[in-house]
Amino acid sequence: LAVRGVDGARAPRRAIAIGAKSFTEQYVLAAVLAQWIERETGRPTRAVESLGSTVAFDALRDDAIDVYVDYSGTIWATVFHEPGLPSDRGDVLAQVRVRLAGDYGVRVAAALGFENTYAIAMREARARALGIETIGDFARHSPALAMAGDYEFFGREEWRALVARYDIRLRQRRAMDASLMVPALVQGEVDAISAYSTDGRIASLGLRVLRDEKGVIPPYDAIVLASARLAREEPAVLAALARLDGAIDAERMRRMNDAVEGEGRAPAEVAAELVAERLGGEAPDDAGRGRD
Structure with a gap:
């Protein structure tokens, strides 16, 4: 049912809060999430940027933000505080999914398809x-x-x-x-x-x-994390995020990072090209607008 205020008017829908850490890749991916959610669900979004790793996860856990991109190895080390260097990519990702859901109610909505290690x-x-x-x-x-x-x-x-x-x-x-x-x-x-x-x-x-043929360097899969509140209250948004699974390979992420750092393009503009490719249509003319 639509939520209405005391005067009977439809209440404004809550903007989905999207977090980002303080480096280029995170700004690009946050813009991808924002544009994807807006196009797929019609929901408004807002950016919460320049977060540290611990601050970002704590904000998600506490429902201060709804979604952000993190990395499986970072969660393993900074949230689970696990010793050692796990190298089996699939096993680590599976454990991260299960433990985040069980311990925090946090959902891995999608694995984007690349590692940043x-x-x-x-x-x-x-x-x-x-x-x-x-x-x-x-x-x-x-x-x-x-x-x-x-x-x-x-x-x-x-x-x-x-x-x-x-x-x-x-x-x-x-x-x-x-x-x-x-x-x-x-x-x-x-x-x-x-x-x-x-x-x-x-x-x-x-x-x-250089290829790490022995798998020594731990996996850092880029994963879209969704808060317990978003998983509970916004099933359409969660379903839309799941469709980003496998959407970005490492070479594409390198090119997007270089477009921002090397060419001086806006993260939103670069993100819009990816979203347009995945969903069809053209990137909007205002995709290069600055962040709030």
Whole structure:
């Protein structure tokens, strides 16, 4: 039944609150969710942006926001506080689904189809010259190679696990600001860098991401999380979100990130192209509007 106020007029429908963490990929994905919900259900949305990982999940748990995109490995570490580095992608995702629903009433509405995880990247020409396609190949050449990582990377469990499983023995290890790593790689100051697998510069600069053939790096599947309130009160919105399952692969996410970071386009404009492709029609003329 329609909800009506005391004067009999139809009460305005609550805007669906969409959260986003404070980096480009999150802004793009939040815009995708907003436009998808609006087109599929006609419901208004509002953005709640620049959230930290813990703050974002707590806001969802407490029904302060309705939906946002997180990553399975992040939930595993920061919400479940599980030790170790699980590497089976399907098993982790299945456990995340069950435990979020059972412990918090939070639903995994969709797995978007890509991971954003740590990776090792090289210049394509350098990797090709050395015949390096995998981290195992990289390890065999590592005594002659220099690698840069951000200030946290070489102290993280992911790196320690890579060293142990692949026997990596670098000639030189350099910690630097993340913004300096790609220029250092492109200019040949280092042979490899730590990277995020959906970094837009991977596509724009033609970098090679080395395959982790032993599955050492934990899975970070991008997942759409819906609050208990949304799952309970908004079945049409939940059903619409489920149709985003598998909608974005890693290459498409890289291109969208690069469109924002490299080309200076608005996240909403980039998101509108994806939504138009999935649902048909053209991206609206006002898709590039700034966020509230």
